[in-house]
Amino acid sequence: MLALLLAGFGTGLSLIVAIGSQNAFLLQQGLRGAAVAPLVVICAVSDLVLIGLGVSGIGAVLKQWPTAIGVIAVGGGLFLLGYGALAARRAFRPSVMTIGEERTPLRKAVLACVAFTWLNPHVYLDTVLLLGSVAVAHGDGRWLFGVGAGIASAVWFSALGFGARRLAGVFAKPVAWRVLDVLIAVTMTGLGMTMLLGRV
Numbered sequence: 001m002l003a004l005l006l007a008g009f010g011t012g013l014s015l016i017v018a019i020g021s022q023n024a025f026l027l028q029q030g031l032r033g034a035a036v037a038p039l040v041v042i043c044a045v046s047d048l049v050l051i052g053l054g055v056s057g058i059g060a061v062l063k064q065w066p067t068a069i070g071v072i073a074v075g076g077g078l079f080l081l082g083y084g085a086l087a088a089r090r091a092f093r094p095s096v097m098t099i100g101e102e103r104t105p106l107r108k109a110v111l112a113c114v115a116f117t118w119l120n121p122h123v124y125l126d127t128v129l130l131l132g133s134v135a136v137a138h139g140d141g142r143w144l145f146g147v148g149a150g151i152a153s154a155v156w157f158s159a160l161g162f163g164a165r166r167l168a169g170v171f172a173k174p175v176a177w178r179v180l181d182v183l184i185a186v187t188m189t190g191l192g193m194t195m196l197l198g199r200v
Helices: 002-016 021-032 036-055 066-092 106-118 121-136 139-167 174-197
Strands: none
Touching (some): 021 174, 036 106, 036 139, 066 174, 121 139
């Protein structure tokens, strides 16, 4: 039992801990202290739903609908390019930003978080298809494996969102925000182009 939980935890963590649009957005909001709790809940619960779908075996069904994944990829790619452009504008505009300024309104932050999560085709590949395939290979123990992966997701998003404020000292300097926005712009633009070019 413990072995299955640990296997799921390790596999889930290895897939979640990566520089991606969702993680970059949550880090940014965590640094601002803006709507962190609801965003962490959205990310963790969304992962739990997707992991559950993968463990249940629905990943095999999704493989039969490549067009659906393609539509999500195009929509997600355009969304990421737009967000990347906004980050680039923030990085190079004359005014500077500090931790206490320009917090994203709750509704806008929630909608963006939902979009970053559900418009990213990679989340389906990682959680539903890949993680689901590994879980199903464990037979009757696949649900324990899934629970371990879900715990990893909750731990990671909580650490990222609530732990970001520990970097407040670093981001008290305006130049640090500019560097972060440049990194976010590059990440979002790169992922967006990858999604779109993969569908051309």
